[in-house]
Amino acid sequence: MVLPALNQDATDARLANMTMSDGGVWANTARESALARVKAMGLPTARDEYWKYTNPANLVMANPPEAALHDNDSVPLYDGIDRLKVVFVDGVFDADASDDLSLEGVEIERLADVLEMDIHWAKDLYGVLEARGQTPVERPLAALNTAYASDGLVIRATGQASKPIALIYKHESTTSDAILHHVIRVEEGADLTVLENGPAAARFNKAMEVDVADKGAFHHVRAQGRDHERRANTHIFGRLGTESIFKSFTLTANGRLTRNEVVLELTGDDAQAHVAGAALGDGDFHHDDTVFITHDAVNCESRQVFKKVLRNGAVGVFQGKILVQPDAQKTDGYQISQSLLLDDDSQFLAKPELEIYADDVACSHGSTSGAIDEDALFYLRSRGVPEGPATDLLVLSFLAEAIDEIEDEAIADDILSRLEGWLARRRG
């Protein structure tokens, strides 16, 4: 098959200055086959249907634009939560800044080490869930990640993790171009929480493959930092076994360009997948949530809850799909994407999709765009709350359904205080 010229050019330009690391036989095989996928699919351009609302040029080009560093002087996120800290600086593991990688109920290794090994369980996952996620829609930037990633974590939860693992992504170079790849296996009945925080790099390509075995539970909360100029594209590929739970929440405030893709497959009966996000953009901000959930088992539940608050020309994108396979009876699918436009300059583009082949399912979806409710604003002001704080309260009210998806109360409170801080800073 011949690629369209634009895609071919973009792919050639990017691959020209990429060097693949050498490792164990299985790792080299995984990398070679990922590279073959990249070459077959071609890297995306603005002409591609899946990138209609988000121009991928800056994510694809060989040398990304610089991104100024943001002064993060405040208390780190999750500070009050007992957690195992793992620090990456511009995409490179920082052992000195990290805690010892030992945690009860969990095995944690560096991907860099694992890729060197002759044999490792991660070979059944690394690039495997990513490759599965390439159909029916291609995600070439994820394959690029598999081919060239040299750092990240390989995590295997065998029981109840005694505390969350917090991945801290520091951005210290204005020209950094980071690729991280995490492989996570939650064994049967195990329970793991992974937290992420930080901008990571001037440009960040991150992939996370998560395999949740029967009755396993995976909780994920991430915040993408306060940097204004960073660009990021991330992929989460998840596979869910019987009666397993997968819950992911993302807070994005600031960032010039963000594309977060989540691709989940519910393969065991009675599984539960929740993906949620709150994005706040002011000015030069383009945020894209692209979600693809495939129901391939009976009596599973999936929820997508995405809220965006946009002002001063910020752009929000949502592409969300629920695919229900013929045998996935009793599916309960829910999808909501909403934007709160704080002025006339901001924009929200939504493409909700349902594709259902089973006949006994309940799926609902909705998408709205609106301004601050004037009646509610007057109600608050009539109680003495000035316009600024009253507007903030209504913004938080708007975001509440997404925040509610965070199960842990302390973590939810922490995220909420971040939101309040963001709003308060913008009030001056």
Add this chain to the structure above:
Amino acid sequence: MLEINNLHVKLEEEDKQILKGVDLSLEPGTVHAIMGPNGSGKSTLSYVLSGRDGYEVTDGAATLEGEDILDLDPEERAAAGLFLAFQYPIEIPGVGNMTFLRTAVNAQRKARGEEELSAGDFLKIVREKAKSLKIDADMLKRPVNVGFSGGEKKRNEILQMAMLEPKMCILDETDSGLDVDAMKLVSEGVNALRSEGRAFLVITHYQRLLDHIKPDVVHIMADGRIVKSGGPELALEVENNGYADILAEVA
């Protein structure tokens, strides 16, 4: 307390005059009731006084303790001591009732240059006041008015009033949507707040609320004006004969 002189108000968006010269004078410690048929301008009066958008004052004035309030923002009027109990209280999902109350109380204290209440002090006061209105801990925790019954919403309005301790309370059809028991509870809440320094303006369609909240003065409003004022007996007259007789009499 509240002085309204020759107040003329039209809708901002269209050329429609709603209030055509309202005069009212409320002394501290008094309860005034305004009754009148639908469309007479009662609710508009309450909105204009509390500062809702969409209305334009074309003539006249309104002062609270001598201060002109019509140019103030709604929050400034609230801090000055004005309170409107809404006919249809607004639901605010995701904002806890307690958070809302504390934000409001402290915003007003701040605007008046007073110290904000500590979380502990606030909690103590709100629990005590909630108890007398039969508002339980669950209702305080739930999002503002979300899933509240009609009666719960109105009790919640009175709780806000009790917490904010305004000088001038306007009750806009507080009896609408209430059963007999709920009306009694709400009225008791209002009566408990009656004091020498505080005035009430009770807007209602029906005399029955005035059985519970006994007014000193009753006004009849029609076509944007106060057409008749009198004692509590005026409300009874309306109850027995409707508005037609009174309107015919003043026409």
